[in-house]
Structures are given as C-alpha cells and as structure tokens.
Amino acid sequence: MTDDRARVHDETRSDDIETARDFLVGAYDADEWRADTTAQPFGFRYSAVGDSAMTLRAIRFDGHLEGVMVPTTDFVVQWVTRGTGFIGEGDDRIVSEVGRPQLWPQQGATFTYRDYDQRLVQINRASLEELAGERGVEAGRVHLDHTVRPDDRAMQIWRNTVALISHTVMDRQASPLLQAEMGRLGALALLELYPLVTASLPGELLLPRNAHIRRAVEYVHEHAHQPITSTDLAEVAALSLRALQQAFQRQLGVSPNGYIRQVRLDRVRDALVQGDPATTSIADVARTWGFAHAGRFSAAYLERHGEYPRTTLRR
Structure with missing residues (x-):
C-alpha cells in the first residue's frame, strides 16, 4: 500500500515588508492586503510542512498586516503565540487570544494582525469528510461552527495532538503512510475541538x-x-x-x-x-x-x- 500525496516543506524569510506581504498574498491566493511597519524592526519568517491533506504553518511578522482572507473549502485553525489579532468586523469580530485555537471562518473574513507569531493547521475538507462519513454524516453536509468557544478539555486534546503531529511531519524521513496517519489524527482532534453541524x-x-x-x-x-x-x-x-x-x-x-x-x-x-x-x-x-x-x-x-x-x- 502506498500514499502518493505530495509532501510540503517550505521555508522563507525576508527583511523587506513589501516582499513579505506579496509572498503571503501568493501563499493564500489573496488580494488587497496592506502592510505597514511598526515600532519593531521588521522581520518575517514563514514555514510550512505536511502534505495535501494537512499542513502545519508558522508565521512571524513584525509589523502591521490587514486584509481579507478569501473563502476556502478547507478547515484552518489558527492561534497566536505573540502579538495581537482580530478576525471579522463589528459584532462578528473575534479577538485572537494568545494560545487559544480559533477556527477560521470558511466564508472568508477581514483580519488585522500586529507584531505577531502565528501557528496554523490546515486540514483538507475531503479528509474531514472521510472521518465524518465513518460517523454517518454524508459528504457535503459537514460544517463546523467557528463561533463555538472550545472547552478546556478539547483544547488540551488539540494541543497534545498538534505537538505529536509537529514532531512527525517535520521529520523528512517519516514515511508517507505515517504522514497520512498524522493527517487523520489532526482531523480527529479538529472534530473534538469544533463539533459537527449538519446542514x-x-x-x-x-x-x-x-x-x-x-x-x-x-x-x-x-x-x-x-x-x-x-x-x-x-x-x-x-x-x-x-x-x-x-x-x-x-x-x-x-x-x-x-x-x-x-x-x-x-x-x-x-x-x-x-x-x-x-x-x-x-x-x-x-x-x-x-x-x-x-x-x-x-x-x-x-x-x-x-x-x-x-x-x-x-x-
């Protein structure tokens, strides 16, 4: 048995804010993002590891970044380990709390981040639908509610799972099958973090x-x-x-x-x-x-x- 999913292992850095912004716009297939310097000396680092089913990303951006994230069919959980961030506007605005995972709105949303370190886990919809199907939920009827505030138990499961996954997917010698199992584990943890909502x-x-x-x-x-x-x-x-x-x-x-x-x-x-x-x-x-x-x-x-x-x- 083989697994032919393409491996992802990218890393880049820059001291030029326009270059950094343009890179992120390209990475997220976005448009109209604005970046400005702050009192911090500007620096940017980006890394991504995983495969087509799941990727783990890390971003460090010493500056102000804002824009609109386009809609996506994938499920993206993000959290900041430093800095400030806001997702959405008005009554729908979500504050990014340090260390607290937050599901990104799949319909897209505005955002503002400042002098931040961010971690993201992106899980392909097909991978999550496969797991949901084992629980009797039809493909196309899988929805997660990003407004839910995960409880402490679910967050601990998520943190433990991400720690295990990180050590495995960063090992370039890890087999494709082991990589695939990590993707499944990530999807399971996501279902603990955010409950399924059927259509x-x-x-x-x-x-x-x-x-x-x-x-x-x-x-x-x-x-x-x-x-x-x-x-x-x-x-x-x-x-x-x-x-x-x-x-x-x-x-x-x-x-x-x-x-x-x-x-x-x-x-x-x-x-x-x-x-x-x-x-x-x-x-x-x-x-x-x-x-x-x-x-x-x-x-x-x-x-x-x-x-x-x-x-x-x-x-």
Missing part, C-alpha cells in the same frame, strides 16, 4: 437565543455513535434537565432521548441506502447505532422512515 439543523437553532439547545443538538450529531443520555446533553448545554426537555419539545417537538433515537435511525438508513444487500447485515448496522432489540428497532424504523429496514436495503 439539516433547523434554521431556528442558528439564532443566538438558541445557542444552548444548539450545542446539545450538535453534540447529538457528533456523538450519536457513542452512549449518550439526556443528562449528558443537559451538561453540554449548561441547562437543567427540565429546561433541556422543555427546550427540545419547544424547538424540535420531541424529547432529548427521542431526538437521539431519531438521529440514530437516520444514520441506520444512510448505512442501509449505501449498503450492498448481498453483504450488509441489518442487525449489525442496527447494533452499531445502539439498537439491540430487533423487533423494537424494526418498529421504530418503520415509524421514522415509513418502510421496513429490509425495504431500504433492497432499493
């Missing part, structure tokens, strides 16, 4: 006033393959169990446990639609998604999808 979420949940219930719903979609309870969701949403139940009934017309069951039944259907009738075991698929009792599962599936599982599999 099927009701638009009402995207409103700021429903942020608590949205976190619970996102958690269900992200962790449907694991044992989760209403109590878990209440903790995620920072709500009492009673408040959670009321919110689910009000917004979704179903109890938290009922919503978990619906999502799992939908994942079963996705697997059966994609399955081969000659080799796919309905019982095995059902057990994968937490349905151990064949009779109750079949009845619940019929109620949810209007047909029996065997009918779906034979389509």
Whole structure:
C-alpha cells in the first residue's frame, strides 16, 4: 500500500515588508492586503510542512498586516503565540487570544494582525469528510461552527495532538503512510475541538437565543455513535434537565432521548441506502447505532422512515 500525496516543506524569510506581504498574498491566493511597519524592526519568517491533506504553518511578522482572507473549502485553525489579532468586523469580530485555537471562518473574513507569531493547521475538507462519513454524516453536509468557544478539555486534546503531529511531519524521513496517519489524527482532534453541524439543523437553532439547545443538538450529531443520555446533553448545554426537555419539545417537538433515537435511525438508513444487500447485515448496522432489540428497532424504523429496514436495503 502506498500514499502518493505530495509532501510540503517550505521555508522563507525576508527583511523587506513589501516582499513579505506579496509572498503571503501568493501563499493564500489573496488580494488587497496592506502592510505597514511598526515600532519593531521588521522581520518575517514563514514555514510550512505536511502534505495535501494537512499542513502545519508558522508565521512571524513584525509589523502591521490587514486584509481579507478569501473563502476556502478547507478547515484552518489558527492561534497566536505573540502579538495581537482580530478576525471579522463589528459584532462578528473575534479577538485572537494568545494560545487559544480559533477556527477560521470558511466564508472568508477581514483580519488585522500586529507584531505577531502565528501557528496554523490546515486540514483538507475531503479528509474531514472521510472521518465524518465513518460517523454517518454524508459528504457535503459537514460544517463546523467557528463561533463555538472550545472547552478546556478539547483544547488540551488539540494541543497534545498538534505537538505529536509537529514532531512527525517535520521529520523528512517519516514515511508517507505515517504522514497520512498524522493527517487523520489532526482531523480527529479538529472534530473534538469544533463539533459537527449538519446542514439539516433547523434554521431556528442558528439564532443566538438558541445557542444552548444548539450545542446539545450538535453534540447529538457528533456523538450519536457513542452512549449518550439526556443528562449528558443537559451538561453540554449548561441547562437543567427540565429546561433541556422543555427546550427540545419547544424547538424540535420531541424529547432529548427521542431526538437521539431519531438521529440514530437516520444514520441506520444512510448505512442501509449505501449498503450492498448481498453483504450488509441489518442487525449489525442496527447494533452499531445502539439498537439491540430487533423487533423494537424494526418498529421504530418503520415509524421514522415509513418502510421496513429490509425495504431500504433492497432499493
């Protein structure tokens, strides 16, 4: 087995601010970036290692840099280790806190940085969609919410993972297969840092006033393959169990446990639609998604999808 993804290993530096700006504009396929000197003597360094699935980048820019980052289909997590930075404008502005990872808005955004050191991890969308597919999320329906503030546990997992990945991808003797595994590990850590948001979420949940219930719903979609309870969701949403139940009934017309069951039944259907009738075991698929009792599962599936599982599999 081989992996033919092209390796990336770039490094450059400059003492000329215009040269540095033009290099970054080219590296990010951008336009209309403005750079100015500050009280600091100007210096610029840039490095990138990885492959087409994932790259790790480091930037040092002693000066003021601002502009617009163009939309991207990839997922980019950045954090500063020195200096100041702002992403977006007005009410949507995000302050880059030293050491705190921040997912870059995929739709693009304005930015301003000053006298900064920055680290970035860029993960190819196809790599993340492959992992999400293992959790029952269809390609094209993978979205991450950059406005979520990762908790301390997720950030620690991310930092530990990036440290491991960095040591490996910087080793030019590392095999392509090991490099590929690091890309997968990075994607896994990203899914811990920012929960998956499926395109099927009701638009009402995207409103700021429903942020608590949205976190619970996102958690269900992200962790449907694991044992989760209403109590878990209440903790995620920072709500009492009673408040959670009321919110689910009000917004979704179903109890938290009922919503978990619906999502799992939908994942079963996705697997059966994609399955081969000659080799796919309905019982095995059902057990994968937490349905151990064949009779109750079949009845619940019929109620949810209007047909029996065997009918779906034979389509």
